[in-house]
Amino acid sequence: xxxxxxxxxxxxxxxxxxxxxxxxxxxxxxxxxxxxxxxxxxxxxxxxxxxxxxxxxxxxxxxxxxxxxxxxxxxxxxxxxxxxxxxxxxxxxxxxxxxxxxxxxxxxxxxxxxxxxxxxxxxxxxxxxxxxxxxxxxxxxxxxxxxxxxxxxxxxxxxxxxxxxxxxxxxxxxxxxxxxxxxxxxxxxxxxxxxxxxxxxxxxxxxxxxxxxxxxxxxxxxxxxxxxxxxxxxxxxxxxxxxxxxxxxxxxxxxxxxxxxxxxxxxxxxxxxxxxx
Amino acid sequence: xxxxxxxxxxxxxxxxxxxxxxxxxxxxxxxxxxxxxxxxxxxxxxxxxxxxxxxxxxxxxxxxxxxxxxxxxxxxxxxxxxxxxxxxxxxxxxxxxxxxxxxxxxxxxxxxxxxxxxxxxxxxxxxxxxxxxxxxxxxxxxxxxxxxxxxxxxxxxxxxxxxxxxxxxxxxxxxxxxxxxxxxxxxxxxxxxxxxxxxxxxxxxxxxxxxxxxxxxxxxxxxxxxxxxxxxxxxxxxxxxxxxxxxxxxxxxxxxxxxxxxxxxxxxxxxxxxxxxxxxxxxxxxxxxxxxxxxxx
Numbered sequence: 001x002x003x004x005x006x007x008x009x010x011x012x013x014x015x016x017x018x019x020x021x022x023x024x025x026x027x028x029x030x031x032x033x034x035x036x037x038x039x040x041x042x043x044x045x046x047x048x049x050x051x052x053x054x055x056x057x058x059x060x061x062x063x064x065x066x067x068x069x070x071x072x073x074x075x076x077x078x079x080x081x082x083x084x085x086x087x088x089x090x091x092x093x094x095x096x097x098x099x100x101x102x103x104x105x106x107x108x109x110x111x112x113x114x115x116x117x118x119x120x121x122x123x124x125x126x127x128x129x130x131x132x133x134x135x136x137x138x139x140x141x142x143x144x145x146x147x148x149x150x151x152x153x154x155x156x157x158x159x160x161x162x163x164x165x166x167x168x169x170x171x172x173x174x175x176x177x178x179x180x181x182x183x184x185x186x187x188x189x190x191x192x193x194x195x196x197x198x199x200x201x202x203x204x205x206x207x208x209x210x211x212x213x214x215x216x217x218x219x220x221x222x223x224x225x226x227x228x229x230x231x232x233x234x235x236x237x238x239x240x241x242x243x244x245x246x247x248x249x250x251x252x253x254x255x256x257x258x259x260x261x262x263x264x265x266x267x268x269x270x271x272x273x274x275x276x277x
Numbered sequence: 278x279x280x281x282x283x284x285x286x287x288x289x290x291x292x293x294x295x296x297x298x299x300x301x302x303x304x305x306x307x308x309x310x311x312x313x314x315x316x317x318x319x320x321x322x323x324x325x326x327x328x329x330x331x332x333x334x335x336x337x338x339x340x341x342x343x344x345x346x347x348x349x350x351x352x353x354x355x356x357x358x359x360x361x362x363x364x365x366x367x368x369x370x371x372x373x374x375x376x377x378x379x380x381x382x383x384x385x386x387x388x389x390x391x392x393x394x395x396x397x398x399x400x401x402x403x404x405x406x407x408x409x410x411x412x413x414x415x416x417x418x419x420x421x422x423x424x425x426x427x428x429x430x431x432x433x434x435x436x437x438x439x440x441x442x443x444x445x446x447x448x449x450x451x452x453x454x455x456x457x458x459x460x461x462x463x464x465x466x467x468x469x470x471x472x473x474x475x476x477x478x479x480x481x482x483x484x485x486x487x488x489x490x491x492x493x494x495x496x497x498x499x500x501x502x503x504x505x506x507x508x509x510x511x512x513x514x515x516x517x518x519x520x521x522x523x524x525x526x527x528x529x530x531x532x533x534x535x536x537x538x539x540x541x542x543x544x545x546x547x548x549x550x551x552x553x554x555x556x557x558x559x560x561x562x563x564x565x566x567x568x569x570x571x572x573x574x
Contacts, residue, residue: 002470002479004373008373016374020384023384024384026400029402044417048410084298088295089295092294092295095288101288101292110299112568114299116501116558117303117554118550120507120525120530121549122306123530124313124529124543125306128320128539144298148299151298152299155295181291211393212507212508215530216534230398252395256387
């Protein structure tokens with residue numbers, strides 16, 4: 001905290017409050033339009049001002065669109081890739097931090113390079129690979145690329161954390177005859193939860209919101225994750241902005257819930273998991 | 278730590294699952310585009326080898342490609358600078374406060390976790406000249422220019438989308454600065470206070486220069502982010518009107534998956550890949566940028 005005169009603090013508060021209010025206008029508008037009763041014309045200011053609130057748009061959405069089914073698709077794809085990224089990422093990161101690997105520096109260089117790679121450069125080949133492997137229009141067609149693309153960030157964050165763990169701890173276990181894999185599973189991995197939290201949040205957010213790969217991979221509506229849902233129903237709800245914005249609200253709820261449930265770990269995790277690139 | 282001889286293979290075993298996935302879904306695709314870019318190919322039938330023909334066309338005879346390049350030159354500096362200045366300002370003001378900090382932090386960061394698809398549709402409504410928020414404000418206040426159709430005009434459309442991107446990602450810059458400021462020692466700030474310099478001077482002359490590693494990280498991530506931009510463009514304008522908001526990822530998608538020019542799209546992907554790796558490596562090697570999060574790296 002920086003100590004300042006009381007007047008400065010009050011000015012700071014006023015400025016932050018005003019800016020935050022402006023910043024939240026689009027979010028407020030989304031909720032306002034979603035809560036406007038469907039039979040009413042959306043009111044003034046883009047629908048920001050509501051005089052009458054109803055949840056009926058959400059009823060319409062749940063009745064006419066299998067939104068929970070799309071949520072299920074998103075959760076299957078996202079959670080599976082989170083588990084795989086944590087598992088494979090932690091194993092690889094531990095190997096980088098503590099084990100001897102042939103070609104270690106080359107592999108690590110390639111991983112770092114991937115962080116600089118825009119995903120859209122890979123959509124043509126990933127589409128073709130998924131086609132040859134028979135993964136188009138399947139959950140795995142998204143789970144595997146999401147995992148592969150999430151691994152570099154996970155490995156770099158976790159490697160930094162494993163390297164910072166005191167060697168004495170593992171040395172002591174080794175002298176007691178504990179094998180390296182067991183040291184990883186029962187000592188290093190449990191200790192690394194702050195870094196794992198960062199990886200989980202990051203992987204969850206990116207996979208849940210991912211758009212371009214989902215767009216080219218998923219053809220049947222029944223398999224589409226939530227991020228594609230606005231496109232699926234934009235025609236059906238073209239004349240019902242309330243229902244459309246109810247869908248947008250429903251898509252947003254899961255990420256917001258997950259983020260706020262875990263955000264207190266985020267800053268501490270980011271600080272402790274400082275990476276050396 | 279000393280290792281028994283067998284740990285070389287054990288290390289590889291630990292690495293293997295990650296490496297296999299990485300090789301199939303990242304490395305192989307990255308090399309694949311260099312090969313596929315040499316063909317005129319619809320993605321279904323046998324391709325026709327055209328050598329560097331696709332690249333020749335991209336650089337000499339492809340209007341939308343150059344519009345995409347120009348837009349990236351607008352996009353990167355505008356988003357990066359404005360997000361950094363606002364993010365730093367907010368992070369610094371949050372250091373001054375004592376209460377409500379988590380609330381402000383959460384509100385400003387909220388847009389960054391919302392799907393860009395959702396954000397694109399909501400902002401389309403804000404920009405809608407017929408009953409959208411901006412136009413309604415314009416009518417109510419007499420600021421008639423707000424009723425303008427920003428997204429439909431070739432001069433303004435790209436800037437209208439850039440505003441949305443700044444709005445979405447500013448909170449990320451703020452979060453990085455907050456984490457960075459936690460790494461500044463209290464003694465430094467206390468010494469600055471005892472030297473009697475003003476709060477503004479503390480921000481500009483003490484805190485800002487000490488966060489050089491955060492600035493560099495944000496520029497690095499901002500450039501990569503610019504070159505990744507897809508959903509906002511796809512949802513809000515599809516690259517239009519008349520390619521005015523074209524960005525490379527959208528152009529790759531349009532060429533590959535709408536026009537079925539998979540070979541040409543691969544060549545465009547090569548250009549994007551070389552561009553982003555080149556710019557990133559330059560920043561890392563020459564400027565010393567790092568993918569660092571939080572404390573001084």
